[in-house]
Amino acid sequence: xxxxxxxxxxxxxxxxxxxxxxxxxxxxxxxxxxxxxxxxxxxxxxxxxxxxxxxxxxxxxxxxxxxxxxxxxxxxxxxxxxxxxxxxxxxxxxxxxxxxxxxxxxxxxxxxxxxxxxxxxxxxxxxxxxxxxxxxxxxxxxxxxxxxxxxxxxxxxxxxxxxxxxxxxxxxxxxxxxxxxxxxxxxxxxxxxxxxxxxxxxxxxxxxxxxxxxxxxxxxxxxxxxxxxxxxxxxxxxxxxxxxxxxxxxxxxxxxxxxxxxxxxxxxxxxxxxxxxxxxxxxxxxxxxxxxxxxxxxxxxxxxxxxxxxxxxxxxxxxxxxxxxxxxxxxxxxxxxxxxxxxxxxxxxxxxxxxxxxxxxxxxxxxxxxxxxxxxxxxxxxxxxxxxxxxxxxxxxxxxxxxxxxxxxxxxxxxxxxxxxxxxxxxxxxxxxxxxxxxxxxxxxxxxxxxxxxxxxxxxxxxxxxxxxxxxxxxxxxxxxxxxxxxxxxxxxxxxxxxxxxxxxxxxxxxxxxxxxxxxxxxxxxxxxxxxxxxxxxxxxxxxxxxxxxxxxxxxxxxxxxxxxxxxxxxxxxxxxxxxxxxxxxxxxxxxxx
Amino acid sequence: xxxxxxxxxxxxxxxxxxxxxxxxxxxxxxxxxxxxxxxxxxxxxxxxxxxxxxxxxxxxxxxxxxxxxxxxxxxxxxxxxxxxxxxxxxxxxxxxxxxxxxxxxxxxxxxxxxxxxxxxxxxxxxxxxxxxxxxxxxxxxxxxxxxxxxxxxxxxxxxxxxxxxxxxxxxxxxxxxxxxxxxxxxxxxxxxxxxxxxxxxxxxxxxxxxxxxxxxxxxxxxxxxxxxxxxxxxxxxxxxxxxxxxxxxxxxxxxxxxxxxxxxxxxxxxxxxxxxxxxxxxxxxxxxxxxxxxxxxxxxxxxxxxxxxxxxxxxxxxxxxxxxxxxxxxxxxxxxxxxxxxxxxxxxxxxxxxxxxxxxxxxxxxxxxxxxxxxxxxx
Numbered sequence: 001x002x003x004x005x006x007x008x009x010x011x012x013x014x015x016x017x018x019x020x021x022x023x024x025x026x027x028x029x030x031x032x033x034x035x036x037x038x039x040x041x042x043x044x045x046x047x048x049x050x051x052x053x054x055x056x057x058x059x060x061x062x063x064x065x066x067x068x069x070x071x072x073x074x075x076x077x078x079x080x081x082x083x084x085x086x087x088x089x090x091x092x093x094x095x096x097x098x099x100x101x102x103x104x105x106x107x108x109x110x111x112x113x114x115x116x117x118x119x120x121x122x123x124x125x126x127x128x129x130x131x132x133x134x135x136x137x138x139x140x141x142x143x144x145x146x147x148x149x150x151x152x153x154x155x156x157x158x159x160x161x162x163x164x165x166x167x168x169x170x171x172x173x174x175x176x177x178x179x180x181x182x183x184x185x186x187x188x189x190x191x192x193x194x195x196x197x198x199x200x201x202x203x204x205x206x207x208x209x210x211x212x213x214x215x216x217x218x219x220x221x222x223x224x225x226x227x228x229x230x231x232x233x234x235x236x237x238x239x240x241x242x243x244x245x246x247x248x249x250x251x252x253x254x255x256x257x258x259x260x261x262x263x264x265x266x267x268x269x270x271x272x273x274x275x276x277x278x279x280x281x282x283x284x285x286x287x288x289x290x291x292x293x294x295x296x297x298x299x300x301x302x303x304x305x306x307x308x309x310x311x312x313x314x315x316x317x318x319x320x321x322x323x324x325x326x327x328x329x330x331x332x333x334x335x336x337x338x339x340x341x342x343x344x345x346x347x348x349x350x351x352x353x354x355x356x357x358x359x360x361x362x363x364x365x366x367x368x369x370x371x372x373x374x375x376x377x378x379x380x381x382x383x384x385x386x387x388x389x390x391x392x393x394x395x396x397x398x399x400x401x402x403x404x405x406x407x408x409x410x411x412x413x414x415x416x417x418x419x420x421x422x423x424x425x426x427x428x429x430x431x432x433x434x435x436x437x438x439x440x441x442x443x444x445x446x447x448x449x450x451x452x453x454x455x456x457x458x459x460x461x462x463x464x465x466x467x468x469x470x471x472x473x474x475x476x477x478x479x480x481x482x483x484x485x486x487x488x489x490x491x492x493x494x495x496x497x498x499x500x501x502x503x504x505x506x507x508x509x510x511x512x513x514x515x516x517x518x519x520x521x522x523x524x525x526x527x528x529x530x531x532x533x534x535x536x537x538x539x540x541x542x543x544x545x546x547x548x549x550x551x552x553x554x555x556x557x558x559x560x561x562x563x564x565x566x567x568x569x570x571x572x573x574x575x576x577x578x579x580x581x582x583x584x585x586x587x588x589x590x591x592x593x594x
Numbered sequence: 595x596x597x598x599x600x601x602x603x604x605x606x607x608x609x610x611x612x613x614x615x616x617x618x619x620x621x622x623x624x625x626x627x628x629x630x631x632x633x634x635x636x637x638x639x640x641x642x643x644x645x646x647x648x649x650x651x652x653x654x655x656x657x658x659x660x661x662x663x664x665x666x667x668x669x670x671x672x673x674x675x676x677x678x679x680x681x682x683x684x685x686x687x688x689x690x691x692x693x694x695x696x697x698x699x700x701x702x703x704x705x706x707x708x709x710x711x712x713x714x715x716x717x718x719x720x721x722x723x724x725x726x727x728x729x730x731x732x733x734x735x736x737x738x739x740x741x742x743x744x745x746x747x748x749x750x751x752x753x754x755x756x757x758x759x760x761x762x763x764x765x766x767x768x769x770x771x772x773x774x775x776x777x778x779x780x781x782x783x784x785x786x787x788x789x790x791x792x793x794x795x796x797x798x799x800x801x802x803x804x805x806x807x808x809x810x811x812x813x814x815x816x817x818x819x820x821x822x823x824x825x826x827x828x829x830x831x832x833x834x835x836x837x838x839x840x841x842x843x844x845x846x847x848x849x850x851x852x853x854x855x856x857x858x859x860x861x862x863x864x865x866x867x868x869x870x871x872x873x874x875x876x877x878x879x880x881x882x883x884x885x886x887x888x889x890x891x892x893x894x895x896x897x898x899x900x901x902x903x904x905x906x907x908x909x910x911x912x913x914x915x916x917x918x919x920x921x922x923x924x925x926x927x928x929x930x931x932x933x934x935x936x937x938x939x940x941x942x943x944x945x946x947x948x949x950x951x952x953x954x955x956x957x958x959x960x961x962x963x964x965x966x967x968x969x970x971x972x973x
Contacts, residue, residue, distance in 0.1 A: 544806035547952030549778040554856040567960040
């Protein structure tokens with residue numbers, strides 16, 4: 001086993017599109033880890049979704065050789081939804097490589113992750129990427145980094161991950177500046193799980209960093225949080241091809257397979273120690289806590305069982321989302337699901353549709369509310385249709401977040417306007433340079449989950465970046481808006497909004513439904529109500545005529561088939577009270593973008 | 595209906611001009627085919643040992659576009675029962691006393707005029723060219739020729755037609771004292787010039803509510819004039835109902851002569867090749883002109899009886915006691931509560947509101963006839 005002083009463990013902290021995956025590809029080539037013939041773009045991103053979106057969802061790690069040193073590159077998810085996963089990846093490192101696009105500047109999530117790295121006492125090596133681009137402004141961007149992070153501009157490296165320029169010097173700098181790990185190979189075992197994936201053949205494969213002691217093949221291991229004991233079936237390192245080893249010592253990073261069938265039993269942040277000679281738990285474990293919720297329903301009610309199976313399978317791979325069965329009058333049988341954030345929600349939904357071939361309808365996302373009831377009880381509500389009636393509620397608190405936006409100064413106005421519309425309060429404004437500014441707001445999370453990202457992007461032509469972190473609960477003047485079809489509430493459309501926005505929501509939804517719901521044999525009122533009070537109303541007028549005008553000898557076969565088809569369509573209708581509604585109408589009404 | 599009823603439908607696929615809304619099998623550029631086509635029809639009939647017809651119907655297209663001799667040549671070939679009803683569809687523009695006399699001599703005893711509207715601007719919007727005054731002349735000529743049974747075909751709900759326009763059309767038609775009027779809601783059929791114009795936004799689509807109002811106006815005025823409703827779109831003086839068309843709705847048998855014609859024999863429905871060329875060719879080669887057919891099973895025939903029967907004043911028979919009859923009975927009660935049907939003796943008949951909502955009534959009844967899963971609409 002090589003001496004500890006030869007190891008360097010580091011993560012790359014970078015914004016989407018700033019070239020992290022390209023740099024990882026270059027490093028794999030330069031260090032000879034991947035044969036040039038086997039090289040492909042975004043080598044470490046294995047999921048289709050990661051490649052398509054150019055993002056990293058799962059942490060990866062790879063062992064590299066450079067100049068007689070052994071480097072462990074830990075590729076982390078960069079998105080705000082996965083902040084906790086990032087913090088565990090950083091906890092596995094002694095250093096972080098901050099990679100910033102020299103034509104763009106540092107972005108909000110990158111900055112947040114950098115602060116996180118500093119909190120973990122990581123050494124930061126900063127590099128400006130894409131210096132080969134004509135639009136690159138390395139001096140300005142270096143100045144920004146110096147301003148916000150205190151890293152001297154003179155220490156910031158200039159590279160092009162695309163051409164490979166400056167990458168060897170960067171690797172040299174990582175070796176020179178990042179301290180080697182420390183730890184006693186003979187002490188009781190302390191290893192951190194910073195990622196777990198589910199493999200259909202091997203079960204759970206965890207990425208681990210050993211802090212002290214030695215992780216040996218065949219050892220009997222204790223998983224502290226899971227309170228479970230497993231045998232280390234296989235231990236190995238990734239070159240990046242997985243290569244079994246007998247043991248991993250302090251400072252080493254690798255993978256661990258221990259016959260576990262569910263990633264929930266080997267969560268990110270878990271401490272692994274020896275069953276017979278246990279060490280103390282590593283600090284910082286946290287249960288993943290869903291922040292955003294929605295109902296997921298199969299478009300075709302017959303696919304309910306498949307959806308349940310798919311959720312079970314997906315959860316083997318991702319223990320950070322939750323699901324429980326729920327029934328909707330409008331949408332039938334489905335599940336109320338909780339996610340770390342909006343991207344996480346989208347990813348889970350997309351994976352269900354893609355990997356399990358399901359067609360799903362998602363209700364509008366919502367957050368979790370804390371209710372103080374009149375009778376003194378406290379209730380947590382993550383589903384608007386489960387909200388008690390207004391007279392039972394003493395007060396409602398909703399989650400707030402601290403939102404950091406980094407933007408070119410020209411967009412300050414539109415961003416402030418957006419944040420004000422979304423009930424935001426500015427807490428700080430800091431000029432990073434003459435051209436870029438950091439805005440910090442406290443905002444209700446519910447306002448973010450609607451379409452805040454999209455609005456921010458469109459108002460800043462994509463130049464602003466966003467990060468947020470929980471900022472506790474605050475009492476708000478919130479109302480539940482019900483939508484009633486022919487006086488029957490339609491659960492899928494119930495929502496909780498600030499009182500000032502109840503009317504807008506009610507009007508928009510009733511108008512949308514009026515267009516989508518086919519005419520019935522009687523007038524169908526569509527109403528939006530807060531408590532018992534109607535705030536918006538539309539009417540689908542009774543249909544007066546549908547009969548086929550002509551039915552003679554040559555029409556009979558065709559018309560009979562037409563009516564048989566209409567009959568089948570009728571059977572598929574959802575019955576809300578006396579009103580028949582095609583499921584497609586509900587699906588269309590739930591689409592946020594229209 | 596007695597089992598001896600048997601109809602012959604002859605399709606004449608030629609027109610002088612195509613109407614914008616028409617989706618029938620008809621052509622305006624096949625004049626050169628007419629002689630061959632007539633000969634093919636004659637030969638087709640001769641080769642088939644058809645039972646004596648109780649009704650013959652020349653439809654189109656525009657049958658009156660044929661020379662009288664051509665039409666009567668076909669008719670002469672068809673064996674007929676002594677009091678057979680023989681109808682020819684006529685364009686009021688292309689008919690005259692001479693032709694009508696020839697028809698009458700050959701046994702034609704009923705004519706059906708495509709009037710559509712008595713308002714010039716409505717006719718123009720339909721892409722029709724005839725002069726409303728021609729209608730009166732044509733009706734007079736038919737009567738002068740000794741053909742007393744006259745039907746006028748009307749269309750309502752053309753965008754641009756006011757209620758007053760429609761009332762004027764009804765009144766003008768009734769002033770001619772026809773024994774029969776068919777009134778159809780203008781329907782946008784796929785593939786027609788009208789459908790293209792509507793899709794392009796060049797023309798407005800007909801409005802269901804406007805058509806419903808006009809239907810009610812028609813039912814009032816026609817009823818007041820002594821024409822009794824007997825099928826969704828048909829009214830007649832009692833005894834003057836079209837026997838041939840009743841065959842369709844009562845599930846009777848009829849033979850198909852000509853291209854695109856449909857026939858029915860004891861549960862087997864068949865249709866001929868669509869173009870006149872292919873029909874002429876098939877007959878010339880001595881092969882069947884049939885392009886396709888369907889044979890319905892028990893439930894299929896039952897569904898068919900329902901969707902056809904419910905359109906008529908006779909309605910459909912209430913189900914007898916049986917496993918499924920309670921669900922059907924519940925459905926009928928619901929439909930009655932909604933004002934769509936009434937019970938007349940042992941039959942169920944659409945109300946005026948029900949006639950307008952005939953598809954709703956039919957699909958609910960069809961669903962009730964289906965298996966136990968068909969609970970929709972019975973709650």
